[in-house]
Amino acid sequence: MSPILFYGVPEGCSFGSIVALEWLGEPYRLCRVQMPEEVSSDRFAPVNPVRETPTLMTADGRFLSESMAILGHIAERGISRGLGHRQGTAAFDQLNQMLAFLNTSLFSAFSPLFHVFEHEQDEASKAALLAFGRNQVGKAFGNLETLLNGRDWLLGGERPGIADAYFAGTARWNDFHKAVDWAAYPRVTALYQRLQQEPAVRFAHAIEEEHEVVSAGGFLGHISLDAVPARAAA
Structure with missing residues (x-):
């Protein structure tokens, strides 16, 4: 399963995680979450009980929240691309x-x-x-x-x-x-x-503003919040 990043709009702090995923170059999807209405709803609670963005559904179906944790996860996956470093260095x-x-x-x-x-x-x-x-x-x-x-x-x-x-x-x-x-x-x-x-920063701006944009990374498209539980259980 491809990771899914739940990103908040407008002006969410998820922006950096979108940029990092583009640099990583691996397949991923995005789920757009409107703030404050949707992020505080019961529909989002199963993704993040704290009801904040960003949250990343990892490739093995875990939900990981907080920008520092998500960016650390992406960095570890991107060591070969120069995004991260081995622990202890x-x-x-x-x-x-x-x-x-x-x-x-x-x-x-x-x-x-x-x-x-x-x-x-x-x-x-x-x-x-x-x-x-x-x-x-x-x-x-x-x-x-x-x-x-x-x-x-x-x-x-x-x-x-x-x-x-x-x-x-x-x-x-x-x-x-x-x-x-x-x-x-x-x-x-x-x-x-x-x-x-x-290009990755321009991509993140375009995504937030809902403009047509071509990914230079592994973006596979958006998924709706309602479709996520079924994917998580798959």
Whole structure:
């Protein structure tokens, strides 16, 4: 059975996992999950009881959730393609360190901004949350600016990797929230713009926007959420 990635729209954090699957090059399918309506429904609960995306149904029928776990799974499958590294190596540790930074520092920095967007609050609370979120995004971008010194990609090398996929899906939220001025972070901006030229990143954008697109990886098409249980039991 081909893996199925359940990805959330609009602007879901599943974006990086789609990019990584394209780079992996193995057959996979996608299941589009509308947020917040569909992801919070009883129909999605069997896929992920926490009712969040992304979730990956692996080739052996297991459900695996959380971006870091999914990206780690894809990296392990892509060791021969340079996407991952053997456990116990320095490169393995460096990848996990960067993914952890992106998750705890960059991803979480946007949480106050999304809270303002998704929930009603008084003006004082709104202003405080916006100020806090913008400060956190600026701090995360500033740290990335330092880490990118002398590098084209987050972990160096001549090609993007799993960490860059996660960055591409998270950093784009700055375009939506206008949290910080890109120009203040030239290395971060250069990485972001460089990634926009990657076919896998363009593919992920097209998928989210429901545009016609040709996969450069192993994309086999979409599957509906209602069809998943039957496939999982097969």
